[in-house]
Amino acid sequence: MIQEPIEQYKAQPTQTHPSIQIIILVAGTIFALIVFGLLAAGIIWAIYGTQTVTDVMSFNTANKNTLSGLWILQIVSTTLPLFVVPVLFARFIVHDTPKYLKTNFQFPSILLLLVFAIMLFSSPVMEVLTNINQKLTLPDSLKAVEDAMRAMEQQAQKATTVMLTMNSVGSMLWAVFVVGLLTAIAEEFLFRGCLQTIFIKWTKNTHAAIWITAILFSTFHMEFFSFLPRVALGVFFGYFVAWSGSVWTGVWAHFLNNGSAVVITYLYQHKSISLNPDDQHVFNYSSYAFSLIIILILLYIYRNIALRKPMFNY
Incomplete structure (x- = not known):
């Protein structure tokens, strides 16, 4: 046969x-x-x-x-x-490079504009989170740990101050390139690319994976007194990537956050603006509320466009 x-x-x-x-x-x-x-x-x-x-x-x-x-x-x-x-x-x-790094550009370009708007309107929310974070203290039994964390953060701040002392436009552009772009790509590949993907597979819950990754992202920076605003940023980046299916939306948001900080620092150093980038008392309570509402609306629009869902159901 x-x-x-x-x-x-x-x-x-x-x-x-x-x-x-x-x-x-x-x-x-x-x-x-x-x-x-x-x-x-x-x-x-x-x-x-x-x-x-x-x-x-x-x-x-x-x-x-x-x-x-x-x-x-x-x-x-x-x-x-x-x-x-x-x-x-x-x-x-x-x-599985495509699934873990998500380096595709297959998303509506308007998402980049929405990311820009969300990052722009997020400043008041980040300020209030920073102010809350600054007031947090550990129990007396952990005072030595708190003092150590403050010392580490002061050292990190000292390094940042030295590196972001920019005497020319060229030095500012270099800082934007390294601190803004290169750092954004590297950290988003690691956290929103690989790590978030692993947690989605493990927990079978995208929301849980995004928040866990955001907390680890903030912990990695070892700056306890800016922990909460960095968690919030990690959550934003996480949803941008999860909904769009591309790491580049997270990279863009990360770049905007870091790059704008560099540019504002440069402008303040050269007295082109009076806003001190270290001032955490710029906005008021109404600004905080308005910022949160606008962010939630923009996130809703972003999600529906990214997932190709109708804005409203009639």
């Missing part, structure tokens, strides 16, 4: 459990941060010498090479690993 030829069986890749994926992604990120951190120190040492490495770590601006060293440290020890890890993870660990 002649048998029909058997079709060649193609083995399907076995997908690891989301909990294992989390462990691999987190361990890979920590490892990469350590390795690239050592690489950054080595590059600074090779170019400027041992003293500059010490001055960079202590933010000693008396050394003219400290600023360059800080930028090398930022790009090599933070931006690069946060970009490389999710790309390698999506390509070689889960073997």
Whole structure:
């Protein structure tokens, strides 16, 4: 009896459990941060010498090479690993780059305009969250932890102040490129690309995944006294990506947030505007309420357009 030829069986890749994926992604990120951190120190040492490495770590601006060293440290020890890890993870660990990084541009372009409007109107909400956050204190038994967190945040602020002391338009554009664009791409690939996707698979609940990822996103920055507004930003970015199916809506929002902060800082330093970017008492209660209402309306419109749903049901 002649048998029909058997079709060649193609083995399907076995997908690891989301909990294992989390462990691999987190361990890979920590490892990469350590390795690239050592690489950054080595590059600074090779170019400027041992003293500059010490001055960079202590933010000693008396050394003219400290600023360059800080930028090398930022790009090599933070931006690069946060970009490389999710790309390698999506390509070689889960073997599904499109689903995990979501680098497609298949979304209505009007969503970018809506993201811009949401980020613009979110300023009062971010201010009130910052003010609430600043008043939070840990129990007396954890005072040592609180003091340590304040010291860490002051160190981070010192580094930011040094790097964002911009003497020219060129230095401002460089800061917008690195702090705004490169950081946005790297962090969105990691958090809204890989991490949020893993949590969606694990929890089977998009909302839970977005909030968990936003909390981890804020925790990663290790700045307790700006924790709440950063969680809110992470939630915005998360919904932008989840509803549009593209990481670039999150990147755009992240870029707007970081880039605008750089530009406002530059304009204030050169006395082109009187608004101090560190002032957290610009708006009033009516502004807070108006901001929240407008944001919710814009998010509703964004969601319906992104999911191709009718605005209203009659």
